[in-house]
Amino acid sequence: MPEPVMPKSDRRETLVVALAAGILLIVLPLLNLLPAEDSWLHLSDFRLNQFGKFLCFAILALGLDLIWGYCGVLSLGQGVFFGFGAYCMGMYLSLQIGSESVYGSELPDFMVWTQVKELPLFWYPFKSFVGGFLGAILVPVLFATIFGFLAFRSRIKGVYFAIITQALAFAAWLVFNRNETRLGGTNGLTDFKQALGFRLTDPATQRGLYILTVLALCAAYLLCRWIVASRAGKVLIAIRDSEQRVTFSGYTPWVYKLFVFVVAAGLAGLSGLLYVPQVGIITPAQIGVLPSLEVVIWVAVGGRGTLIGAVLGAVAVNYGRSVLTNYFPEAWPFILGGLFVVVVTLFPDGLVGILRKLFARKDEASAPGPTETGPAAPSPTAPRPGGAVT
Amino acid sequence: MTTDNLILKCENVVMDYDGFKALNNCNFSVQYNELRVVIGPNGAGKTTLLDVICGKTHPTSGTIRFGKNTNLVGKNAEDITKLGVGRKFQAPSIYGNLSVWQNLDLSLKRASKGVFPTLMGRSTPAERERIGETLETIGLSADVHTRAGSLSHGQKQWLEIGMVILQDPSLLLVDEPVAGMSDTETEQTGRLLQSLAEKHAIVVIEHDMDFVRQIARIVTVLAEGTVICEGTVEQVQADNHVREIYLGRAKVAH
Numbered sequence: 298m299p300e301p302v303m304p305k306s307d308r309r310e311t312l313v314v315a316l317a318a319g320i321l322l323i324v325l326p327l328l329n330l331l332p333a334e335d336s337w338l339h340l341s342d343f344r345l346n347q348f349g350k351f352l353c354f355a356i357l358a359l360g361l362d363l364i365w366g367y368c369g370v371l372s373l374g375q376g377v378f379f380g381f382g383a384y385c386m387g388m389y390l391s392l393q394i395g396s397e398s399v400y401g402s403e404l405p406d407f408m409v410w411t412q413v414k415e416l417p418l419f420w421y422p423f424k425s426f427v428g429g430f431l432g433a434i435l436v437p438v439l440f441a442t443i444f445g446f447l448a449f450r451s452r453i454k455g456v457y458f459a460i461i462t463q464a465l466a467f468a469a470w471l472v473f474n475r476n477e478t479r480l481g482g483t484n485g486l487t488d489f490k491q492a493l494g495f496r497l498t499d500p501a502t503q504r505g506l507y508i509l510t511v512l513a514l515c516a517a518y519l520l521c522r523w524i525v526a527s528r529a530g531k532v533l534i535a536i537r538d539s540e541q542r543v544t545f546s547g548y549t550p551w552v553y554k555l556f557v558f559v560v561a562a563g564l565a566g567l568s569g570l571l572y573v574p575q576v577g578i579i580t581p582a583q584i585g586v587l588p589s590l591e592v593v594i595w596v597a598v599g600g601r602g603t604l605i606g607a608v609l610g611a612v613a614v615n616y617g618r619s620v621l622t623n624y625f626p627e628a629w630p631f632i633l634g635g636l637f638v639v640v641v642t643l644f645p646d647g648l649v650g651i652l653r654k655l656f657a658r659k660d661e662a663s664a665p666g667p668t669e670t671g672p673a674a675p676s677p678t679a680p681r682p683g684g685a686v687t
Numbered sequence: 688m689t690t691d692n693l694i695l696k697c698e699n700v701v702m703d704y705d706g707f708k709a710l711n712n713c714n715f716s717v718q719y720n721e722l723r724v725v726i727g728p729n730g731a732g733k734t735t736l737l738d739v740i741c742g743k744t745h746p747t748s749g750t751i752r753f754g755k756n757t758n759l760v761g762k763n764a765e766d767i768t769k770l771g772v773g774r775k776f777q778a779p780s781i782y783g784n785l786s787v788w789q790n791l792d793l794s795l796k797r798a799s800k801g802v803f804p805t806l807m808g809r810s811t812p813a814e815r816e817r818i819g820e821t822l823e824t825i826g827l828s829a830d831v832h833t834r835a836g837s838l839s840h841g842q843k844q845w846l847e848i849g850m851v852i853l854q855d856p857s858l859l860l861v862d863e864p865v866a867g868m869s870d871t872e873t874e875q876t877g878r879l880l881q882s883l884a885e886k887h888a889i890v891v892i893e894h895d896m897d898f899v900r901q902i903a904r905i906v907t908v909l910a911e912g913t914v915i916c917e918g919t920v921e922q923v924q925a926d927n928h929v930r931e932i933y934l935g936r937a938k939v940a941h
C-alpha cells in the first residue's frame with residue numbers, strides 16, 4: 298500500500314515559492330542596483346528597505362500561522378516575542394553607537410537623560426553581536442517555553458488562551474514603557490549607527506540586510522514546511538480538528554502546542570532581530586496589543602493554515618497600508634478592520650483560498666478521477682459498507 | 688493477582704457530580720473477546736461508565752481493574768490508551784481536514800507519540816500494510832485520499848472505528864455507533880463489530896433495540912448508575928424490573 302503521493306497543489310506551491318524566492322532574492326536587488334535612478338525599472342533604496350520590513354513581518358506571520366492556522370491555538374501575544382527579538386538586537390545596536398551619541402557618552406542617550414550613570418547589568422551580554430543575536434532568538438524561546446508550559450499544561454484553551462496572551466501583550470507594553478525598565482521607555486531604542494562595522498545608513502548595508510531577510514524568510518518557510526509536512530504537522534491539524542481524539546490516540550496535545558508555540562516565538566524573535574537594523578527604531582508601540590492583533594489579520598487575510606497565505610497576507614496588508622496611508626491616513630484602521638470582517642465572513646480561506654478556487658476550477662476540467670490515485674481497488678469479497686450511503 | 692478470565696472489572700464505581708450520582712456503586716465486568724452491549728434509559732450512566740474506564744473523567748471512588756492487575760483509576764487518558772483501551776465517541780470524532788489515510792496513520796499504535804519521534808517518523812511498509820488492511824475492514828479503501836470531513840456520517844463512524852482498531856486495543860469502548868445511520872449502514876456496522884469481537888473485547892452502548900438484537904450475546908442493563916440486570920436479550924426483555932424502568936418507558940416515548 299503506497300503512502301498517498303504529494304498532491305498537485307503542493308507541487309504548485311513549491312513552484313510558486315521557488316519563483317517568488319528568486320524574484321525577491323535576485324530580481325529586486327538587481328532592480329535596485331542596475332537601472333539608472335530615473336528609469337521606471339529602478340527600485341529605490343526606500344522601496345527595497347520597505348520590502349525588507351514586510352518580509353520580516355512575513356516571518357512573524359509564519360509563526361502565528363503554525364500555532365493558529367495549523368494547531369488552532371490563537372495567540373494574541375506574538376508582538377511580545379517580536380519585541381523581545383527586536384529589543385535584544387536594539388540593545389546591541391544601541392551599545393554600538395558609542396561616542397557617536399548625542400551626548401558623546403558611551404552609554405545610550407536615553408540613559409544619560411534619565412540619569413543612569415552605569416550600564417545596567419542585563420545590558421552587558423548585548424555588548425557583543427553574538428549576545429544580541431542569540432538573545433534575540435533565545436529570550437523569546439525561553440519566555441515562550443515557560444509561559445507556554447504553564448498555560449498549556451493547565452489545559453488553558455481557545456478563547457482563554459487568546460485572552461491571557463493578549464493580557465501578556467498589554468503587560469509587556471506597560472513594562473517596556475516604563476523608564477525604570479531601562480529600555481528607553483516610550484521612546485524605545487533608536488538612532489543606531491552601525492553593526493559589525495557596517496554603517497546602517499549605507500544603501501549597500503541595507504541591501505545586504507534585505508538579502509539576509511529574504512534568506513531568513515526562506516529558511517523559516519522551509520522549517521515550517523518541514524514541520525507541517527511531517528507526521529507531527531498532521532498532529533497539529535488533528536488537534537485543531539478534534540483534540541479529544543488526539544488524546545485518545547495516545548498523544549499528549551499540550552506538548553505539541555507548547556512545541557509549536559515555542560517555534561512561533563523563535564520565528565517572532567528572528568523577525569524582530571531583522572526588523573530593527575532595517576527600520577532603525579523599536580518602541581513599545583510596536584510590541585503591544587494592537588501590533589499583536591495585526592499579525593492575526595495578516596494571516597487571516599492571506600489564508601490561515603497555508604504557509605504561503607501567511608507570507609502573502611503579511612506582505613499584501615503591509616503594502617496596502619503603505620499605499621493607502623499616503624492617501625487616507627485617517628481611514629487605515631477602518632480599512633484594516635473592514636478587511637478583517639470581510640475576509641472572516643466571506644473568504645475564510647483568505648487570498649490563498651480565492652486563488653486555489655480559481656486554479657481548482659481549471660484543474661477540474663483536466664484532473665483524473667479520485668480513484669485513479671487510490672492504492673488498490675477494494676477486493677470484491679471484502680465488506681464494502683460505504684456502498685449504501687443515504 | 689487474579690485468576691478469572693476478565694479483561695475489565697469495575698467494582699463499586701461511584702461518579703458523583705455535586706451530589707448527582709451518575710454512577711452509583713456500579714459493578715461491571717467483561718471477559719476477553721466478548722462483545723457486550725450496554726443498554727439503559729437516558730441518564731442511566733452509560734456514557735459516564737465508558738468515560739471513567741477510558742480516563743476521560745475520574746471516578747469519585749471504586750476500582751477499575753484492567754487485564755490481570757492494572758488499576759485504571761487515577762491514570763490519565765493517554766496512558767490508558769497506551770495500555771490498550773480504545774474509545775469510539777458517540778459523535779464521530781475524526782480529523783476532518785486530514786485525509787482518510789492520514790487519520791488512520793496518526794492513530795496507528797507506535798512506540799512513541801512524543802513530538803520529536805513524530806516529527807522525524809516515516810511509516811514503514813509493515814505499517815502501511817496494516818493501514819491498508821484496516822481500510823478494507825472498514826470499507827474505505829476507495830476513499831484513502833478523501834478529506835475525512837467530506838465522508839458521509841456512516842463512513843465517519845467507520846473511520847473512527849478503524850482509527851481505534853489501529854491502536855491495537857484489547858478493549859474497545861464504542862458509544863452508540865449506529866445513531867443516525869440508515870438500516871443498511873446499521874447492519875454493516877453490526878457485522879463489522881462482530882468481526883472485530885474475534886480479536887478484541889468490545890463494549891457497545893446502544894439504544895437501537897433491533898441493532899442490539901443483531902449483535903448482542905450478553906446485554907447489561909444500566910439504570911440510575913447501577914447494573915440492574917445482565918443476560919441474553921430474551922432474558923433481559925423478560926425481566927420485569929427492566930420492563931418497568933426501561934422498555935416500558937421506551938414504549939411510552941415511541
